[in-house]
Amino acid sequence: MRRIYLDYAATTPTHPEVVKAMLPYFTEVFGNPSSIYSCGQEAKGVLEESRVKVANLIGAQNEEIVFTSGGTEADNLAIKGTAYANENKGNHIITTSIEHHAVLETCKFLEERGFRITYLPVDEYGLVSPDDVRKAITDKTILISVMQANNEVGTIEPIAEIGKITREAGIYFHTDAVQAAGHIPINVDELGVDLLSMSAHKLYGPKGVGALYIRKGTKLLSFMHGGEQERGRRASTENIPGIIGFGKAAELAQQEMGEEAKRVTFLRDKLINGLLERIDHIQLNGHPQKRLPNNINISVTFVEGESMCLNLDLAGICIATGSACSSSSIEPSHVLLALGIPPERAHGSLRFSLGKWSTEEEIDRVLEVLPQVVAKLRAMSPLLKNHK
Numbered sequence: 001m002r003r004i005y006l007d008y009a010a011t012t013p014t015h016p017e018v019v020k021a022m023l024p025y026f027t028e029v030f031g032n033p034s035s036i037y038s039c040g041q042e043a044k045g046v047l048e049e050s051r052v053k054v055a056n057l058i059g060a061q062n063e064e065i066v067f068t069s070g071g072t073e074a075d076n077l078a079i080k081g082t083a084y085a086n087e088n089k090g091n092h093i094i095t096t097s098i099e100h101h102a103v104l105e106t107c108k109f110l111e112e113r114g115f116r117i118t119y120l121p122v123d124e125y126g127l128v129s130p131d132d133v134r135k136a137i138t139d140k141t142i143l144i145s146v147m148q149a150n151n152e153v154g155t156i157e158p159i160a161e162i163g164k165i166t167r168e169a170g171i172y173f174h175t176d177a178v179q180a181a182g183h184i185p186i187n188v189d190e191l192g193v194d195l196l197s198m199s200a201h202k203l204y205g206p207k208g209v210g211a212l213y214i215r216k217g218t219k220l221l222s223f224m225h226g227g228e229q230e231r232g233r234r235a236s237t238e239n240i241p242g243i244i245g246f247g248k249a250a251e252l253a254q255q256e257m258g259e260e261a262k263r264v265t266f267l268r269d270k271l272i273n274g275l276l277e278r279i280d281h282i283q284l285n286g287h288p289q290k291r292l293p294n295n296i297n298i299s300v301t302f303v304e305g306e307s308m309c310l311n312l313d314l315a316g317i318c319i320a321t322g323s324a325c326s327s328s329s330i331e332p333s334h335v336l337l338a339l340g341i342p343p344e345r346a347h348g349s350l351r352f353s354l355g356k357w358s359t360e361e362e363i364d365r366v367l368e369v370l371p372q373v374v375a376k377l378r379a380m381s382p383l384l385k386n387h388k
């Protein structure tokens with residue numbers, strides 16, 4: 001049975017060209033970039049080339065990029081780093097109720113240590129209101145963190161509008177762009193952000209490497225202490241193969257993003273419309289237009305997301321019931337609840353995320369299999385019987 005992978009938001013396969021670019025840096029050019037001899041300096045050279053490629057993807061300067069172990073570390077560094085470096089100015093941070101756990105748990109950690117956090121609500125589509133951001137600002141606010149695109153429902157937030165507000169107020173602005181980078185165009189100056197998180201494995205790079213963009217002049221405290229790597233902002237010997245892979249993936253994304261977004265949007269809309277036509281009592285979650293080109297999130301009433309997911313898996317189709325991190329949890333997704341979706345409907349939600357190797361045949365196959373799965377599960381569903 002051919003496997004159909006439609007969970008690119010959880011992770012992407014590493015692009016073969018990325019793997020090819022990485023390979024020599026395991027065995028041939030394996031030197032430590034801090035070593036002064038040629039094999040170390042060669043590694044240092046390619047490290048800096050990769051920094052330029054990642055910086056180019058978001059319109060940043062290369063010295064504003066700090067490589068990390070992934071999106072989670074980038075979020076932690078951005079939030080804890082600014083919180084502790086600017087404690088003398090205030091202790092208030094504004095974020096949203098639909099952030100990834102990497103942001104929410106970091107904020108919770110700070111909340112337990114004396115910081116005050118405002119979690120802004122979102123509307124039924126998952127959009128944060130720039131006006132709510134403005135109203136939440138106090139003279140103690142030191143950081144605002146709003147994700148660029150949501151990992152579960154794909155909603156793209158009005159980051160540039162919020163950026164104008166944070167600039168006027170002179171408050172640092174962080175965006176978690178882990179799901180957006182490489183998929184939609186990003187320019188840090190147009191967005192008005194001071195900090196931006198990325199992760200290589202969401203854009204066909206390897207796992208375990210990410211980056212934080214830190215605008216020049218931003219006051220940030222490091223939390224990895226040791227050597228002078230990354231200009232003293234993140235100690236530890238650099239993950240050279242990973243960083244090379246990230247650089248290559250960023251370069252490919254920049255070249256292919258425009259065409260790829262068009263292709264994937266077509267498939268996305270075909271899947272959305274096809275499901276809405278074929279299955280009754282279902283709804284699309286997230287914004288109908290302001291959403292990532294590859295994201296589809298639906299709620300199917302009277303069936304459990306897990307049951308649909310397992311039945312699709314038996315047919316060779318890999319999809320998610322919520323975010324990757326909550327697939328082991330039976331709690332309904334905090335994002336869907338924040339959109340005002342009742343828990344029973346949130347329990348019946350599925351996320352499809354498409355990517356570079358998704359085809360129209362795969363979409364047709366899902367449109368054939370999912371209605372059958374739903375019909376079978378509904379026939380056994382006590383939820384439907386109780387409803388009748």
Ligand code: PLP
Pocket residue numbers: 009010069070071072073075100102147149150151176178179199200208209210324
């Ligand atoms: N932020 C968002 C929006 C994500 O979707 C993810 C991963 O799913 C992360 C952060 C964490 O990234 P990483 O897996 O690289 O730590």
